[in-house]
Amino acid sequence: MDFFHNLAIGFSTAFQLTNLFYAFIGCLLGTLIGVLPGLGPLATIAMLLLITYALTPEAALIMLAGIYYGAQYGGSTTAIVVNLPGESSSVVTTIDGYQMAKQGRAGVALSTAAIGSFFAGTVATLAVAALAQPLAATALLFGPKEFFSLMILGLVVASVLSTGPFIEGIGMVVLGMLLSLVGTDINSGTQRFAFGIPQLFDGIDFVPLAMGIFGFAEIVRNLEPHDELSLVTQKIKNLFPTREDFRRMMPAIFRGTALGTILGVLPGGGAVLSSFAAYTLEKKLSKHPEEFGKGAIEGVAGPESANNAGAQTSFIPLLTLGIPSNVVMALMVGAMTIHNIQPGPQVMTKNPSLFWGLIVSMWVGNLMLVILNLPLVGLWVKLLSIPYRYLFPAIMVFCSIGVFSINSGTFEVYEAALFCIFGYMLMKLDLPAAPLLLGLVLGPAIEENFRRAMVLSRGDSTVFLTSPLSGGLLAAAAIAVVLITLPAIRSKREEALKE
């Protein structure tokens, strides 16, 4: 009964006119940046973070969430029409989506992606609504050692899923945690690694680091010589899939949705992982695997449903446990902090309208996205004809203003410029940046819970293993590590992450 009562609260919040308006803005911006390669939801949300200060917390989170799942829709358009992933979560869609477009079935591919995404979005909304309460109840049982172990699990899984060797991913996590310790130690008041620079007393801000790497350094990389875009110029007509298309895509949509819903909840999971996993699954189950890579509709339907479901359910760990499972969720923590909301199980009880409003707005947003994306697809494709030499200065301008507006100070802007060089170095060394950012975000909480757990156990560090809940979480982390080092799985993973 509660379930429906809660959804009713959600509907009344999400359907307030201002909230509908900001959901629309979020979806519009999300589609826009999703279509454009080289600008992702991360940089966009980081840019808009401070601007949301002027909004109500509901409107702010609804808009930012809209950008994240809206980008999944926009990304698939670029993947299908230009054979270039607009977002990293639509990498696999390029494989069969672009082939379909070449066969004159771009319209069908686009509507398959939209139908799949909408279905997945609806299911994921219900999943978030149903799972949130039991998970939040579990979180209330958590003490410092459980939180410590849970975060370790999240970081390990995030490194397992990042590109490149696992050990380098872990290295980046540890590096991020070290950077997170810069600033005032809350227990002793000691200034750590601040070297007398007053701006560093509050620590290294997440936004300049994210902008330096995912905004500026990404631009430098995109400016390096690369292949020309190959636009499919034919007019997009016939959006309607045939009966045969429907018969083939519906099971793929169901499977993709289920997979994405589950993988999104995992710490370290989210849209990207879900889409890769769904593609592999479809190829495995298909009666005609030889069609994959040549325009199989399942290869579009599965991953596109999965990435949308994963994007939405990745809100679950954030809203119930207070732990961001990926870098975009880490930014959502920032957004909540701006509005004095502590992410975690208490959000649901203290701000029910925010919590349920956000969930319902995701469903409303998905409906808007179908309308925004299908009839208007021609408009979005036109956007791709803007030359990059006009686009990237615009990205630079918005990023610079976004970084400046954190504190109305230039220190953060210099910081972002330095992190641009740092980020470029990481790219050249193939070191993954996502684990670094996650380490930076979770570092302080990990140290805090580690210290508290050790105070409670009087310095006995075996408590992490002997307490059943904490031990179970660490065992799961250990299993993930063992699995990834098995040669058979390692080669599979490299294959999956490379494609």
Next chain:
Amino acid sequence: MKNVMSRLTIRDRRAFVSGAFFLAVAVFFYAVTQGYAPGTTARMGPGYFPRLLSIVLAAIGLFVMAGAMRPAAELQRLRAWDLKGLLWVTGSVMLFAFLLYPLGFVISLFVLIMVSSKASPEFTWKGALANAAVLIALCVGVFVYGLGLRFPVWPTLLN
């Protein structure tokens, strides 16, 4: 002897440099933590956790470096840097930060757009100027009038 030498060559330079980078950062942080009290495991001081992390990072760095010298390691070179592009992009951001307070939003944005545009191999003066005009108008409209962010819009001397 020759056999040992050939086994100890750095095959994967990318991984080797990555490992060395981890190690260098770890050594630096460890050295700095010497100034912070470590405390005991039950009552940790500010130095305990960073010291632990530096040791872990150093171990990872050594492991990665050793892995790069395995006979089975993939042969990889370091990839070349596009220094010109990096310089224009980073430089334009620094200039923006440097000019913002004395010269104001409009002029520093203009410098940011023109200098960063130079990073593109397809740079044209006409295109960059037109782009700058559009973007500045948009930003002033959105950020100064629309959102009311408090920027110094014009040079401080004029106010």
